[in-house]
Amino acid sequence: MTDKLIEVKDLEISFGEGGKKFVAVQNANFFINRGETFSLVGESGSGKTTIGRAIIGLNETSGGDIFFDGKRINGKKTSEEEKELIRKIQMIFQDPAASLNERATVDYIISEGLYNFNLFENEEDRQRKVREMVESVGLLAEHLTRYPHEFSGGQRQRIGIARALVMQPDFVIADEPISALDVSVRAQVLNLLKKFQRELGLTYLFIAHDLSVVRFISDRIAVIYKGVIVEVAETEELFSRPLHPYTQSLLSAVPIPDPLLERKKVLKVYDPSIHDYSEDKPKMEEITPGHFVWGNEKELQSYRNQVN
Template sequence: MAVDYNSKPLLKVEGLKQYFPISRTFTVKAVEGVSFEIYPGETYGLVGESGSGKSTIGRSVIRLYDPTDGKIIFDGTDISKKLSRGDTKKLRTQMQMIFQDPMSSLNPRKKVEDIIGEGLDIHKNYKNQAERSEKIKAILKKVGLAPEHASRYPHQFSGGQRQRVGIARALIMNPKLIIADECISALDVSIQAQVVNLMKDIQEETGSAYLFIAHDLSMVKYISDRIGVLHLGHLLETGTTDEIFQNPIHPYTKSLLSAIPEPNPMVEKNRVAESYDYKTSGINYNLGVEHHVSGSHYVKCTDEEFEKWTK
């Protein structure tokens, strides 16, 4: 579906910081001053290597973590501070998360109908048990599962089916924003394609926005409208999918894209992956400021670095 970038952002993250104190003298700075926006019906891909802070951002946005600093505005409401009861209800119904490991995120002692219907039970979103059952069967059908699967337990499903249950659990509340935290990384490649196509179809039907967190660049390119590149807790570069893949500015982005294997063996044989080491690069992320390149393309760097890369 077409995204209206002139409309008001559904989610606005400004200067998000997430620190974890380990001891009196040591603190892990997992996320350092990250800012981005997600518009209604848009898929915003967040990419980066393991440990770059992708999942931490997702968990901070949905308030599984209390942000250390910064502002998170969701659908016009500031959710970065202490939440009122009304704000909590709005957040829990209109924002949902699909977790990375479908087995560990599903209660093994509960049947699928109770796992999916838990949100309905908590927020009393049905008049009677018949309506509850009807909603659960409808959402199971939407994600490609049969109504009889409702009476089964998570261990009776394959990995792809379990992830579909996780998607159904997120969709049952009809949310405006779904945070997909590496939801395909534990699946086979063929199943990954099925799940991503399912998510695209559901987005067309419901108009939900996605924060799609992943390290598989080809899958992010396929599903995302815009992409943000994350490294060591800093958002280095953001822009449309075409801008990032066809005109990368930051050296780290270039190194990421150069690591993508080519399906053509003749081209792959001559492919050279660019190396990037932050310690020897001479770049200081903490001194960086945003530079507007073109369209919606932004790069975080100093003035000198920007001139050097864009010459």
């Protein structure tokens, strides 16, 4: 029996009221096991970050439930519960330049959580924790007196990672943490995240739009289209046997390193009008163990036929 750390049930997130109401996420269902990397993949505006921000409490939910370690965490919480969640769930943001305080030194940026939650015994202990954290993300102790603008994008993202991990969280939401970085730096940051997962037993929600990146880091992947999660499966299962047409179109767009094969590749364009949900309503169903697909009864039957 795997231990679910995060569970999302029938989640809906909307903005605005009445005629101006916009539903950004609907019918979202997934769970994240303790110690795994679960990736949420989709194009820009599909609702990936909206879900991540709802889990951490930055976005309010309009329906459904989010459970962390068996406790419901969306909705009203006491200040004590709020504080506990902030410490246990941390976020690494997409843009390292925008998410760091330009007026604060690296030392203060990394120490802020320690100060707020009183996570050190004395000044010597705080300095030791910060120094060890900075060195473990590949920076030097002398960088602590500098300001964010003095660093490259990759170094700034390392500062963001250090700020999140110094809190000793159980769960980390990495919101496109490498999309703003040079290609050469991306692998370094991914390797760093993997290293911390092994050493600290972390659980990740990795948000991305690039399937080739998530293949390297993920245990399981959920594909989201316009606020609806359309497919969830283990990484290699999803890549070898994508069932939903949107997943197939995303995979067909992944570049192939061989130029001859790349030229022969046929791109699949997803057409949402192929689905007729006017009478036969869609639902999320497990087609093979651990492989869930969104569709109506007719579509689900065709997916079952494909795998049998």
